[in-house]
Amino acid sequence: MSAMGTRAERAVLDGPEWETVVGLEVHSELMTQTKLFCCCRNAFGDQPNTNICPVCLGLPGSLPVLNSHAVELAMRIGTALHCEVRPSSFHRKNYFYPDMPKDYQISQYDEPINVGGWLQLPDGSRVGIVRAHLEEDTGKTTHQGETGRIHAADYALVDYNRAGVPLVEIVSEPDIRSAAQARLYVTELRAVLVATGASDGRMEEGSLRVDANVSVRRVGAGAYGTRCEIKNLNSLRSLGRAIEYEAARQVALVESGGAVAQETRHWDEHAGRTVPLRSKEEAFDYRYFPEPDLVPLAPDAEWQARAAGAIGLLPSARRERLAGLIGRAPTPQQVDQVHVLVGQGLDDLVVAAVGQGAPADLALVRATNELAADLDAALALDPATFGRLVEMEAQGSLTATQSKAVLAELLAAGGGDPAAIAAEKGFEALSESSLAAVVRDVVDANPEEWARFSAGEDKLAGFFTGQVMRATGGKADGKAIAAELGRLRR
Secondary structure, eight states: OOHHHHHHHHHHHTSSSEEEEEEEEEEEEOOOSBOSSSOOBOOSSOOTTOSOOTTTTTOTTOOOOOOHHHHHHHHHHHHHTTOEEOOBOOEEEEOOOTTSTTSEEEEOOSSOSEEEEEEEOTTSOEEEEEEEEEEEOOOEEEEEESSSSGGGEEEEEEEOSSTTOEEEEEEEOSOBOSHHHHHHHHHHHHHHHHHTTSOOOOGGGTSEEEEEEEEEEETTOSSOOOOEEEEEEOSHHHHHHHHHHHHHHHHHHHHTTOOOOOEEEEEETTTTEEEEEEEOOOGGGGTOEEOTTSOOBOOOHHHHHHHHHTOOOOHHHHHHHHHHTTSSOOOHHHHHHHHHHHHHTOHHHHHHHHHTTOOHHHHHHHHHHTGGGGHHHHHTSOHHHHHHHHHHHHTTSSOHHHHHHHHHHHHHHTOOOHHHHHHHTTOOOOOHHHHHHHHHHHHHHOHHHHHHHHTTOTTHHHHHHHHHHHHTTTOSOHHHHHHHHHHHHO
């Protein structure tokens, strides 16, 4: 499809006549040490086909044994999503793809462990949760060829390390009405999964994957349109683009007199389009029947209470906690900072720093701008160390530039003493009188620029700030320079 055709379709979709309807199936691998039904290691990135055994390969005579920690993590997810945790059972889902050597997947069918919940989004909307059930993951097939797709592959490689890894599949109601809302839903759901300790949420590693069921209908219509399922979207960008394209494709098809076929489609990131993968399967295609080697699962009230007690603060409560530290209504920029820090798990660091005396506004800025750039190192940083650094900057012992340099050193070294690093680098506060003298010298050395700045050419403030910074070896504080320039300008 040409770019022009795509733009035309989206123009139709953006009009008042059509409504997009989306339901999402989010597959989250669980953070267990071993697989769902065997003792094989559950780890990403190991050499292919090294974490396998007769059970996850489905060899004759092998028997599955349910991982109790996976059950607990599933109950945490269900509780966090306001689901009812119910007695459940496992079924065999039969299909014939090479990613499962036993030709079936053990999953939960008509008796899932979690039923009927909801997720409140930061914008105030609510998306219903149909179910959140346990199942085992499949292996990974890599098609070797020019396109990486099966129809053009010379051969395929299969890695069974992932086969049998525990998954919770979270199925939403068709309550989502736009690509933007779908992205917001997955972002919030990912934050919930991470907060419960059930998932690391790493979409780039495949531990969180999304299938999108997309349909369109005319505004005001009661019945849903025919849906298409887009499989295995592994980034928020791909999710949004795929929904937008697929909805526009369906509208254009119906507007031209065609009919949408219910099918499974693949998102081609490079081409920016969905392409048919296979006709959509129904439940009867999988020939479900009860797993004969597993007994029904019925967690008692005590076990459910233990799981619920291990959840901790969920993202909405953590955002409220962080915003409350500011002491007044947060600015729009601070609201964004709070969302970023909670989403990245850096809010505990800021809360601890503020708790020992660091100003909340400055802690938010440093965490958002510097810590988020090196997330792994930031999460390992001692909160007390971060708090001392922010205090030094707030008290004027370090300029903003110096504080950033010391923080970069702390992250690179995995910790340390901010004061010792500052002394080692020769950082010291510039006195007010010394700064005033330097600013005066810079102004006297640049009379033409000063005349233009005084006449209202505000962009020259950056020029003077840079000159003062060079003259002081970076020891001057940007805010203090601005204040001194303003004083001279009046």
